[in-house]
Amino acid sequence: MPDLSTPRPIAVTMGDPAGVGPEVAARAWAARREHGLPPFVAIGDIAAIEAVWDGPIARVGDLDEAARSFDTALPVWHLEDSGPLTPGAPTPAGATCALHTLETGIGLTRNGASAALVTGPVSKHALHGIGYTHPGQTEFIAERCGVTATNAVMMLAGPSLRVVPLTVHIPLFEVAERLTTELIVAKARIVARGLARDFGLASPRLAIAGLNPHAGESGQLGREEITVIAPAVAQLAEEGIVVDGPLAADALFAPGIRDQYDAILCGYHDQALAPFKALHFHDGVNLTLGLPIIRTSPDHGTAFDIAGKGKADPGPTIAAIAMAARMAAARDRAVAPAK
Numbered sequence: 001m002p003d004l005s006t007p008r009p010i011a012v013t014m015g016d017p018a019g020v021g022p023e024v025a026a027r028a029w030a031a032r033r034e035h036g037l038p039p040f041v042a043i044g045d046i047a048a049i050e051a052v053w054d055g056p057i058a059r060v061g062d063l064d065e066a067a068r069s070f071d072t073a074l075p076v077w078h079l080e081d082s083g084p085l086t087p088g089a090p091t092p093a094g095a096t097c098a099l100h101t102l103e104t105g106i107g108l109t110r111n112g113a114s115a116a117l118v119t120g121p122v123s124k125h126a127l128h129g130i131g132y133t134h135p136g137q138t139e140f141i142a143e144r145c146g147v148t149a150t151n152a153v154m155m156l157a158g159p160s161l162r163v164v165p166l167t168v169h170i171p172l173f174e175v176a177e178r179l180t181t182e183l184i185v186a187k188a189r190i191v192a193r194g195l196a197r198d199f200g201l202a203s204p205r206l207a208i209a210g211l212n213p214h215a216g217e218s219g220q221l222g223r224e225e226i227t228v229i230a231p232a233v234a235q236l237a238e239e240g241i242v243v244d245g246p247l248a249a250d251a252l253f254a255p256g257i258r259d260q261y262d263a264i265l266c267g268y269h270d271q272a273l274a275p276f277k278a279l280h281f282h283d284g285v286n287l288t289l290g291l292p293i294i295r296t297s298p299d300h301g302t303a304f305d306i307a308g309k310g311k312a313d314p315g316p317t318i319a320a321i322a323m324a325a326r327m328a329a330a331r332d333r334a335v336a337p338a339k
Contacts (some may be wrong), residue, residue, distance in 0.1 A: 004151045009066045009075070010324050011105040012317075014044030015120025015251040016098045017082045018090045019302030020312035025120065026053040027314035028321060029074040035318050038325045039075075040118070041066035043108075044101045046078040047085055048186040052308050063113050066281060078103055087308025094125035095339070102137060106144045109293040116294035116324035117141075118317070121302045134147060135169060138288050139295070145291050150183075153190045155263065156273060156299060157323065158280030162263040163272040164191055172335075175268045176224060184232035184265070191263055192241050194289030198327040204262040207252060208233060208245030211267040215248040224267075287327075294327045296320040 012028075015021030025042040026049050028035075042049065046059060048268040053288055057076050058069035064249075066075035073233055082097035102119060109117040119137050134140040142152035155164050167178045188206055195204035212222030219226055229246040236243045244261070251257060252264060253275040266272035276284060279300075298316030306312055 008328075009063045009070070009114065009116035010038060010040040010116045010118055010321055010328075011063075011108045012040045012042050012118045012321065013101045013105040013120045014042055014048055014098075015101075015122045015192065016090055016126060016302050017045045017085055018087055018307060019121050019123065019304055019308050020300075021120030021302070022048040022312040023052040023310075023312045024298065024309070024317040025049070026055060026074055027312070028317045029070075030055060031314060031318060032070075035322060037318065037321050038115075039070040040321055041075040041077050041114075043077045043240060044120075045082040045085070045097050046076045047081065049074070049076060051085055052087060052310075063108065065106065073281070075156055087116070088304045088306075090123050090126040090302070090304065092126070092130050092216060095123065095130050095132075096248070098122045099127060099130070099132060101143070102140065108215065109295075116296065116327040117120045118320045119297045119326050120317075121300060123297065123302050123304075138143035141288065141293075141295055142291065147291055150186070151190065151290045153187050153194070153290055155191065155194070155287050156276045156280075156284055157287055158276065158284045158319075161258055161276055161279055162195075163276045164263055164265045165267075165269045165272040166265055167268050169269065176211065179224065179228060179267055181228050181232045181235070184208065184229065185235050187334045188232070188241060188243065188265060190290040191265065195262055198289070198294065198330050200261075200330045201262055203242055205260065206236075206241065206243040206245075206263045206291055207247055207261040208243060209249040209252055209264060209266045209271060210246035213248075213250070215246045224305055231330045234280075237323065261286050263319045282313060282315045285320045287320075287323065294324055296327070336337075 050116035058073035060066045060075045083093035108114040139149045195201045211224045216222045216225035225246040286297040288295045
């Protein structure tokens with residue numbers, strides 16, 4: 001089992017208190033020894049965990065206290081009461097608590113009190129109902145860290161595959177217009193730096209998928225590969241980044257081909273996430289590269305339909321905590337003085 005030790009606890013936000021975030025955080029603690037998880041603290045409304053779990057809880061007020069209590073109880077930093085709570089029924093007060101919890105987790109990680117941030121699932125609909133204007137948590141975290149949203153890159157990572165959607169939550173018909181040489185170069189640079197800093201890969205190998213069937217078939221099925229992607233690949237190669245592309249996406253994810261690369265960059269959301277979720281639906285991690293802090297998240301939503309029913313799978317949260325710990329250890333090794 002890899003060494004996941006880290007000197008500071010990891011901050012785990014519960015997300016929406018009516019979702020599955022509180023339950024999977026608690027069940028991750030229950031499985032801490034089986035998976036070798038480092039100390040972490042759940043942040044949010046303590047009542048949200050008490051409503052779905054009857055295990056031992058230690059109410060803490062700082063991260064040193066969380067580390068000391070972790071072996072015998074789940075450390076919970078109670079941030080605020082979110083009002084009457086019914087699992088599966090989001091409320092404005094719950095969304096407000098989720099937002100304040102996210103802000104607290106960011107602050108604890110930015111000031112170095114926590115080693116990394118793992119964000120639980122939130123309801124974008126509920127957040128927008130209280131005036132939240134960001135598309136998701138990633139953009140909010142980037143803003144609070146002083147990073148422009150375009151310089152925060154979403155990566156999905158699992159045991160056998162890492163993917164990056166170059167465009168994310170936009171309609172498919174807008175992809176060809178948004179996918180530019182400049183965008184590909186900028187995001188590939190961030191991915192290469194992130195893999196080196198957070199995964200210890202000195203010379204990461206990147207692949208860039210073609211946008212059209214058969215990677216455009218030499219222009220017969222589309223010209224974006226010729227006019228947009230190939231110039232980006234050439235520029236990245238000149239900068240010393242190891243990169244192949246544009247490659248036909250229909251074969252790129254086959255065993256023996258995907259294994260040649262440390263990350264695959266894709267033109268649009270489903271081109272990246274469909275094969276990724278087919279392989280790593282239960283252990284995939286959503287992480288953000290390009291931030292001064294480490295941020296990971298389980299790759300699922302609030303699952304209001306099963307909240308409070310004991311059906312939520314803690315596997316993605318366990319994977320997100322473990323990956324955050326490995327990334328923190330990689331950063332620590334990178335800055336440790338040579339002996």
